[in-house]
């Protein structure tokens with residue numbers, strides 16, 4: 001069942017078309033990634049979905065409520081972690097959450113338990129009486145996620161939740177985010193500039209200049225590039241090329257003394273490939289397309305700030321999560 005429905009949404013700012021006739025749906029209990037370069041229209045879309053901005057045209061509904069006709073119901077159904085932090089730095093962590101609970105009319109008898117549960121969930125319970133102004137960037141982000149959950153929303157919007165955080169804090173925050181759909185029965189709508197983070201999404205839409213230019217699961221998007229590339233070096237490339245082309249019925253190319261071919265299941269092909277070429281094989285390597293390759297192909301741009309070491313840390317966190325489920 002779809003918890004978010006967007007139909008032909010457009011937003012103009014004067015002459016500028018920030019969001020250009022986009023449509024998509026997000027299934028309940030999933031993580032949806034909305035990716036795009038700077039100025040693509042991500043925050044504008046989120047602001048419309050969160051009822052902070054009126055669309056120029058189109059229809060948007062959340063949890064069955066129309067964002068224009070029933071904004072109050074929509075607001076109760078969502079939680080938001082904004083791109084820029086919005087905590088009150090002169091209040092403690094606990095007081096920030098308390099303030100939020102009052103704003104959302106959470107039942108008095110439930111407030112204490114909900115706040116304590118949320119603080120435990122993001123690992124900040126021991127720091128609950130500290131002023132937010134002495135929190136690190138990662139702690140502030142975790143507190144914002146906790147705050148977004150206090151009124152038990154159906155959808156949680158995370159706009160660049162990890163931007164500016166060090167690799168350790170990013171990995172740490174991800175451990176909480178990936179648990180949210182199951183533990184808190186919430187659907188996640190997130191934007192990020194870190195492509196390796198987008199790997200955890202069930203579905204992704206790539207937006208560029210206001211338009212959705214690709215959508216699907218991370219696997220589908222990567223497959224759309226044509227599959228894995230196998231590189232193979234042999235003692236006799238000319239002969240090996242003929243043998244491989246005959247066996248797999250595909251074109252094999254050569255670059256820098258190395259043969260290469262594109263195939264859907266690269267790892268499964270390698271044993272047959274080696275058998276075909278025999279002892280003439282000198283080396284074989286497999287290159288899997290990444291979401292970064294997808295993004296580059298679709299938008300012609302690198303998504304900003306790729307950082308090798310942080311990618312490794314996030315990948316490890318994602319792998320650990322997958323092992324657990």
Ligand SMILES: Nc1ncnc2c1ncn2[C@@H]1O[C@H](COP(=O)(O)OP(=O)(O)OP(=O)(O)O)[C@@H](O)[C@H]1O
Pocket residue numbers: 013016018036037038039040041042043044045083
């Ligand atoms: N209130 C506004 N008035 C005029 N133009 C705006 C307004 N808000 C956004 N824009 C413009 O709309 C376009 C989309 O901006 P938006 O903030 O949605 O991009 P974004 O995808 O979130 O980018 P980033 O990755 O940098 O956060 C940009 O060209 C921006 O300058």
Ligand SMILES: [Mg+2]
Pocket residue numbers: 042043044083159
């Ligand atoms: Mg933005």
